[in-house]
Amino acid sequence: MQTNSEQAKSLRVIGPGRAGTSLARALAEAGWRVLPPLGRGDDVRAAACDVDGEGVDLLVIATPDGTIGAVAAAVEPVDRTVVAHLAGSVGLDVLLPHRRRAVIHPLVGLPDADTGARALRGGAWFAVTGDELAHRVVHDLGGRSLQVADGDRVAYHAAACIASNHLVALLGQAERVAASAGVPLDALLDLVRATVDNVATLGPAAALTGPVARRDWATVDRHLAALDASERPAYEAMAAAAHRLSSGEGRPRVTSRGKVGGHIAVVDRVEAFRKELEAARAAGRTVGFVPTMGYLHEGHASLIRRAAAECDVVAVSVFVNPLQFAPTEDLGAYPRDLERDVALAEDCGAHLVLSPSTEEMYPEAMATTVSVGSVSEGLEGALRPTHFAGVATVVTKLLALAGPCRAYFGEKDFQQLAVIRRLVRDLSFPVEVVGVATVREPDGLAMSSRNVYLTDEERVAATVLHRALGEGVRLVEGGERDPAVVRDVMRAVIEAEPRAAIDYAEVVRADDLSAPDTLSGELRLLVAARFGRARLIDNRGVTI
Template sequence: MIIAKEISKVKENVREWKKQGLSIGLVPTMGYLHEGHASLIKKAREENDRVIVSDFVNPIQFGPKEDLATYPRDFDADCRLCESIGADLIFNPEPCEMYEDDFHSYVGVNTLSEGLCGKSRPIHFNGVCTVVTKLFNITEADRAYFGQKDAQQLAIVRRMVRDLNYNIQIVGCPIIREADGLAKSSRNTYLSENERQKATILHKALEQGEKMVRDGETDANKIVKTVRDIIESEPLAKVDYVEIVDWNELQKVDKIDGPILMAVAVYIGKVRLIDNFIVENSIVIEMV
């Protein structure tokens, strides 16, 4: 497996692969890889001749009071996981390699980035879109793989690719969960043992919301209230949002009559966790 710190080294390998007519899959990550990331890399391995994993904690998607400095990092472990699955190249640049001192160019998607996580993290998705754009350009990937846990990010990247005519396929992959239902996340490491146990309330609440949809409930506000009430029954939980939105535009809906995303963001202690389920064509996408 190739470890590349410089953009030029990535491009050098990409040029050689393209000369050979090989397809390239990209898995963008911020490192501290877990089974959720592994599932994306495995999917990319199945569908492409070469797989690039970016391992970069992107500073421009963090607000001034967010956890950039303390975000968990373990590059050696990341390399071992990537190599064991069969990634061909891991791209681990320094911030100065990605953003020069006079960097002024940003990419954003209006409307879709304004609700849900965008309310409390107003610069976040511009940072995501900008770094993803750079990674698309650097790797010339044929496909890029994103997890459903970050559903708003997935929807925004898909819209950006459509609107800007990128020649790349965006592949969404299911949420990977712990045995007790908690969605796998690098931020789970911040939870104390007690908080970790209490955090399962997110999955329990969403399971009830999913059941209501399966049973034919179409009143979005009724489902939202039920899910919120379950979460708020846990004293350690503080709701950031519980919403049902249209899956294409990410705008709030009152009635379920098309593809929707039910998403929650909840603080367990000081740790902000997100989770969701998606309904497309009246079928709930399983919370794996």
């Protein structure tokens, strides 16, 4: 407040709308001398001058944000006059060429001039920058000031809009949903006030309650099922925000994708993933885990559906692991489509997707790797010497994060499945490894993310792998017991296809992948070949 001994400061406003008029009334009540405002159509060239030709102390441009610069440029500069605006997201530069400039943004709603004037004199916060006179304005109004640098004003204003405008929009949704149940908005307002008080006392994270905070996804499902389709996106977005707040990690998302009763959370931080599954087990739920490298297809879908049929909560990881790619392999070109992967995972019954960055999985150079002997040494291991160490290392990390669970892997990568089974057994992980049969196209080609590399001609040629395995199985079932004969026949079938460059055709014991002298018991026939850019593998089992 100004004292009687101080000379009253003078103010003129350009733009006598709600904000400008509210400020003029509030400062007049605080003892400022307020000159008549200038509005649309008025000549603003001399707006910075008093009636006596002297410069006013403060000229406030209270026009729409997009016009502030043009209005400021039209005003003839006066050295003693501070030219200011009230916009939250606009900085000082728009007020050039004026030498003394300021921004004074009130953190209060100004729905009309009378209400606005009272709010401005009620201890309001103001975000200010520029000339010291801006702080004098806040002082005279009895307010509190925040110094916000020009470079931070957009983020600051976004926060202010979330706290005010978005809250009003959410209450509008609450009013609509409550009305559908015959409940008036007034019945919810005490809850709103108490919630804001709790946030002021405890902070947002500690004040959060409700189904997302306690991981009660069944209630979230019921809410989504009860809501009109037009109301679900806002609910989903806020459920995701609540999930992020309660976990303190990642950028999780909860979505129904239009499927009544469905939801899925997507996290990119490993600790958020760990906490989700720990909470599920603490609630007495069983966990199924499907590790993948993404670009999901029907083969992955079969793993997720199997997990959903056998477990209460299903988690899927989507991570292209650089450790299992040699420098000459297709890490950079490996196909990726997270949105598609999340949609497929949800449709198959998944509840949680972990999609971490490489930096999140490996924040520093790995000093520890995991190597599984014997089963990893032949076949793929012989051709890709670093591959299975990369696989074993990332699977070890993922299983450590997932905790006690059933982990589902496809039999198409049969050697990988054998490596993981041995790893889990040797390291005593509390994990049951479940192998799921290979899913094939109608012509027998095993589904693989790398099939997208195939040209039309190569796609036709690639079915030779399935035919070669079929010939091998036919021989064994027909009584052939010499593994060399079976290998040679499978190799001959593949080599007869001009577009195929064969890597191997083998028959091994299914339990340890060792080469038998005579065929007996549980066997696996395995083949690998390259078709243009795509290197494909396949296998089939046979029992004698």
